[in-house]
Amino acid sequence: MSDTIFSKIIRREIPADIVYEDNDVLAFRDLNPQAPVHVLFIPRQPMPTLNDATAADAELLGKLLLAAAAYAKQEGFAEQGYRTVVNCNEDGGQTVFHLHVHLLAGRRLHWPPG
Incomplete structure (x- = not known):
């Protein structure tokens, strides 16, 4: 797998x-937020895309x-609502090829998203 900006963030x-961080997951604010709260x-x-996941990654x-x-609950917006998104490959909007979940909140989110 290529070295991504996310790999560099993991290595500090x-x-x-x-x-947020634990032994398996790291979360940080998006540099180009699409909502008042936008955390990755x-x-x-490292896993490039969701397509690369296997049953062993469940x-x-x-x-x-x-x-x-847990972050949504901790920050107090879980009950009001939030959205999680996983983009996969270029047509799905993925720009960094290290699997990531977007958490968006802080305003009413519309559907369809784009």
């Missing part, structure tokens, strides 16, 4: 506004979503 080579949850273990994928939900 690039600064980021980190809001990434696995420490626990890690669950940890990403559970970390996002």
Whole structure:
């Protein structure tokens, strides 16, 4: 896998506004926020896209979503609502090829998203 900006954030080579971390997941504020709250949850273990996940990654994928939900509850917007998004490959809007979950909140989110 190529070295991405997210890999550099994990290694602390690039600064980021980190809001959550554990042994498997790191979360930080998006530099180009699309909502008042826009946080990216990434696995420490590199995985380019959701297409690269296997059944063996089910626990890690669950940890990403559970970390996002825990953050939403901790920050007090879980009951009001939020959105989680995983973009996959270029046509899906993925620009950094290290799997990540976007957590968007802080305003009414419309559907369809784009």
